[in-house]
Amino acid sequence: MGFLDYAPAPESTSVLNLQKEYGLFIGGEFVDGHGSAFATVSPSTEEVIATVAEATEADVDKAIAAARKAYDKTWSRMSGSERGKYLFRIARILQERARELAVAETLDNGKPIRETRDVDIPLVAAWFFYYAGWADKLEYAGAGPNPKALGVAAQIIPWNFPLLMLAWKIAPALAAGNTVVLKPAETTPLTALLFAEICQQADLPAGVVNIVTGAGATGAALVAHPDINKVAFTGSTPVGRNIAQTLAGSSTKVTLELGGKGANIIFDDAAIDQAIEGVVSGIFFNQGHVCCAGSRLLVQENIHDDVVSRLQRRLSTLRLGDPLDKNTDIGAVNSKAQLARITELANSGDEEGAHRWSAACEIPARGFWFPPTVFTDVQTSHRIAREEIFGPVLSVMTFRTPDEAVAKANNTPYGLSAGIWTEKASRMLAIADKLRAGVIWANTFNKFDPASPFGGYKESGYGREGGRHGLFPYLESSDWTKGGR
């Protein structure tokens, strides 16, 4: 055994107590769906974990009716402090069941247990704790005088951080006094269904949270429903466009958290080894299935060769394999379809003249896998420099001056994230001012916190999640919204 080979250390799945089949969670109960049930598959083994109901338009209608009833009869009449106590309760149960949720998430999503255990699930609990405290303090949020809930929120989340995205959506919505119907992604519904059980365990009033499972058609039915007051969507830019089109002219509030093509800029005075760690966490965290990933590496020209060789050396130490193994760094790609997309885009890099380097790791026989990959000699016109790959693929480009770095970083229709690596604080702040992105990490990357607003510029969407700003999409102030004279 070489020094990089560790004995297998798989996390046990005995903590899980999963059902074979899951219905829809509507009005506080699990009920049958009326579409064709579908399997959710473990992307690392391709084994079926459970069968999940598909919500039809009629099922969606029932879920929205349950949310409306809960809003009218219960939730909107409850004091903020009582609402907050339910959220605190949920936060505590999430902490108590943290390991179980981490294992379920890893099984269903394919991401390493190290990430679900240390990042996803702790942040989920933190999100509920943070917003629980806001429930009886909304007048201090800065959303205008006398802030009020909107009503029923329709929420659609992606598969890359399934339970964390649920927390980003549900915690602020409930704290602000709304009720919700949430649709998890079709490939990762498991932890949302476990969350439904937690709502029951917390005695959350029936209908305050409803979970409907299904694919695009279920989501479309949710968005087009006339009795919703709010749509919150995290996912791809094309679907975000469709939602914005569907809701043009309506009074339904919309927030969209969409794609990105984040630039990670390394100046020649940066602490290079720290920067390498940041680049790795920027694009290889969660197999690169991160909308705010630092997928474009902009390196000052004079340190390009050094950075690339150190990066390759570091990537060669990453362990790819069983996501449940505690030593695993890189897990499975979430689905066959996503693997096909990553493969296709990486191939376009070869065809357009960039040079591919992939870490030499053994690819398991079953499941969906893509090795950590770095492209050098990338031109700004290449597809791998322009399109969101949503996989462990990094495109390296160079710059000479700070102005060129800014111009290249901003040369994208997206504007979600960016990173800056320099030891010179004045330069960092000047560059941060000029970057057109909603989240900028300086000498760090991919940090998230419930107190910190997150969201994009330009075609990365609109609205913020996190912090007091994350309440605004779920509140209106009678004094402000009327306008007019």
Place this chain on the structure above:
Amino acid sequence: MARLSIPKTYKLYIGGKFPRSESGYTFEVTTPKGEFLANAAKASRKDARDAVTAARAAQGGFAGLTAYNRGQILYRIAEVLEGRRDQFVEEIRASEGVSAQAANKQVDAAIDTWVWYSGFADKYAQVAGNGNPVAGPYFNISTPEPTGVVVALAPAGKSGESLLGLSAVLAPILTSGNTAIVLAHPTQPLSAISFAEVLATSDVPGGVVNILTGDPAPLMPWLASHADVNALDLAGGSEGDWVTWQSDAADTLKRVLAPSVGIPARSVERIVAFTELKTVWHTKALG
């Protein structure tokens, strides 16, 4: 013999200059009773594209000014407007058919709107931004900044308050450092063009505000889908095909403010509606 008066040619305002429409078309502006007042330029798609180019070119510089300086520039607009108030009162009386008292009241309100927003230029970021207590060794701050280039449809109230409508949408867009293309109210364009003379003779850099007159309907689909426009303020769009324009804007995920009832009230929310919140994390360490 009485002296022959010199009527003004009303032109567009693009990039700090007063061009005629590239199309060569004009339209007649009349009193409410239908009497001829002036020929105004009918802006074309090409004019609209030129206005976007001018607004984009001016945006970085305008946003890069200090907030204090921008506040002074907006205050200067109020000063110059005050000095030219008689011109506006006269135009408003003729084109909107209102009394001298009503016209004066409108000009007062417009001037006060500019003063109100000018004072917010170096304060709104303190109201809308935040230092964030994250759980880790990081300095974390959220600050709003302008979204970029904004297209606005100037409203006019029921009695046709065109100068106030223009000021009420334009001032909050400029406060944070956006640049603007304003489509003047279609039947009340005169005070918009006279307002351009105020802009040209105050301290507002050329291209920061571009004013188009004419029918918004043929221009808006182009502006709503223009990839170099960041946001739409449809305040004055309630009678137009605004739902289609909002839908057109979805293709480039523009920020859109829906039509308002009457003239929008002053609010910090209107400033914030055309900003983006940027959150910067930085590590903290002694060594």
